[in-house]
Amino acid sequence: MAPVKCYPPRPEKVYFFGTCLIDLFYPEAGLDGIRLLEREGIDVLFPQDQTCCGQPAHTSGYHEEARSVAAAQLDLFPESWPIIVPSGSCGGLMRTHYPKLFAGTAHEKKANEISGRIYELTEFLVHVCHLRLEDRGQPEKVAMHTSCSARREMGLAETGPALLAQLGQVELVEQARAAECCGFGGTFAVRHPEISAAMVEDKTLAIEAAGAERFVTSDCGCMMNIGGRFAHQKKTVKGEHIASYLWRRTS
Amino acid sequence: MNAENQAFQPHPVPTYSPREFHRQAHDALGNPQIRGNFRKAMDGLMTKRRDSFEGWDLETLRELGANIRMRALAKLPDLLEQLEANCQANGIRVHWAEDGEEACRIIREICEAHDAKSVIKGKSMVSEEMHLNAHLEAAGIEALESDLGEYLVQLNEQTPSHIIMPAIHLNTDEISEILHEKTGTERTRDVDYMTAAARQQLRERFMAADVGVSGVNFAVAETGTLCLVENEGNGRMTTTVPPVHIAVTGIEKVVEHLRDVPPLYSLLTRSATGQHVTTYFNMISSPRKQGEYDGPKEVHLVLVDSGRSSIYQDNELLDTLRCIRCGACMNHCPVYTRVGGHAYGTTYPGPIGSILSPHMMGLEETRDLPTASSLCGACGEVCPVKIPIPDLLVRLRREAVGEGRGNVPGAGVKRTRKEAAAWRGFQWMATHPGVWRSGTAVVGKLKALMPARLGAWTEYRTAPKPAGRTLHALVKQHQADKPSVDTPDKDQP
């Protein structure tokens, strides 16, 4: 697997940016991410003043609001420790869009500096922690859904599957058109609900057809969408954030 | 078959409008035929594209493609003048049009000067953009499409649903029915039979045509050369058989050097249809010269602006003009794949259409297009000239809600007091960590943010339940439970 950037040696401490979706809907996934890092002997700092990276406003075109929200996060990471984000889409925004968002403003330098320290959780576990996992769970067929931001914006198509591949009892199945979007897209799902529904319908059918009992994802938006569709149809396929899945099977 | 007997009266009705995107998308989603046709076609095209780049250093080639296009844009006014001078020196007459209407008028006047009654057309999206056929028909000049897909779409009184494969929304049975209805061929699933019938029908028309109208894929400033990419040969027919050839193109299609062409051509065919090369690459540098026995005696080039010089003003929007019209962005777009090209209601559908059409038609008309993307990034990933399409979609969303630079027509049209207030509320909460930490209360308030269509979420999916405790709270608890840690960070009071 080709690393997408130059990775530092394993640090003593990291910052954890939980993201608003995890904060409000899936806090356990965040906590499990913290636990995985702590188990590697890393001290995890969670700035209590964090809120949201600003993405919902950003992708909706509310530029000023997005910038203001993003600016409120810039002072939360004063030391030079890496910043771990358990989401490809928030991580993608912070790494690739913060510099552009603040270009030409007083925050430019800080935004550039912060963006260079952003790591998506699975990326950090694979490339910096060189995580080794010992599976303690039951045999299970699992499909991985890598979010579009993780895959394309951050170039992390392989870190999630690489971690799952270490779980001896887990059979990783690949759904048809695995790289295709699940249809979440933040406000896209509410602005164009029917198109989004058609996309998530195809995604759930593909995951089911692959024989997966569970799908694992590194983004809670996708999980909310795909899992919500499965639940709505009263299907038994459950979704889980990869941090929770890894923690649950290895602790 | 006699051309007179089976003449039909094409009257292109503008059935689709970008204003009706939601309704048109709804109709397409409910049409299993459309869904099936597009899914099958797009799956095939994606596979073919991937295979066709096998063994290539694709990133380096895309980088080169992007740089060639950027260099051309950097020198655009100079190159247009150079193109004009070299074309004129070669005997090609050059015309300039501010917009589609002016371009139509120029083309009509050339036709009229030759007393032309019949125009045969090669594939040209610019001519679609300006509704040239309707304009010529209104002046009593018949305009017949000769690209097979365009011909079928015209017979069916439709517009193209894809910029490269105009009839991709139709399947074999539908096409058989159209040909049967409009031209009297047998109903069949035999593609060779249908192709042969169309060949026969169109050959009559090529011979009879007074003027050929084509598009241009690349216009080379250095040599005054017009390049056309095609498989069928109708482009060569259109530009060689009638006594007059009119090429029409956007001002951004110019490239500086002849050597800029091979990399772009290679990127174009592989990205568009997964072909390593097309059947024909047709390079036209002059009308028929003294002593030559065929080819048009007059060649005209019509350069159309239609909003392009406005896009050109802005450093970010400029990237839109790098486009070489391969259609890979639509082939890879999960939204386009679901709703097809007509739902967009624009000449250029899919991702490139959603970043191009607002400049041509205004954001009022195209307000729903920039949001018609999940920003999955597939379009930007495959773009052969590396146009950051998702970023440009976001930029147009900004313009639509009045938080951009205000330099796109219709800027601010989507801004409503209610939605703006909701985002200001979000901003206030997300910049007041104390308020934010009150967790569930925030969630309750966030619900007010969602547009009225939130109800649709629960039509297809179970709504997520806000967690009892936020991550903020869980982490506090977690840290308190830990036996001993280093001195707490200053961020964690």
Place this chain on the structure above:
Amino acid sequence: MSARNAILKRLRERADGPLVAPECDFAVVTGRDWSPDERLARFERWITSVHGEVVHTTHDDWGDALARVLADKDVRRLALGREHPVAAEARLALANTEVELVDVDRDIEDWQQEQFERVDAGLTSVGGAIAETGSLWLWPTPDEPRLISLVPSIHVAVLDAETIEDTFFDVMERHGWARRMPTNALLISGPSKTADIEQTLAYGVHGPRELVVLVRHVDADTEESL
């Protein structure tokens, strides 16, 4: 102000100021360094993959090969040039066959209907070929006009094996195209085709249904070694 001047003025007075042109590195489209055998193999593989037919022959025997191809395909009337050595030799080789030779050095206006309806095949020389894509390149001349490689149902092209080059870029650069573009320059890669009916390939939609490339080799032994 004319449209021309108004457009150019807007482009020149660009709101965000002048642009800097990036450097372009063309290494990725050149420098293949294929051997003659590799070139030939690639050319043949690609052009046959798009339905082109390749017939290997020699400079000495190619007239017979041509006669065989025409007989096999039941070509009665063949359009061809007069002065190019390919045309001149073909005329000699076909003199005693059933094939009727159709002269093309006359204004198309005088024989359009005949060309469209009563010519079975067109014969042309080519400037050379491109290994990377399996393409022929042609610069039509008064002797071999544009439409004879397009209108008849069969196009027979005569290619000398040693004129196959690596890439399109190489051909343009080595032959100095930019200094001397003809009225019409063409790449031809296979017969006319379409996939507009549900992505099903069909040939001969407007142009030739068949493309036959007679590849002439210098050495008589070459034919056997292939």
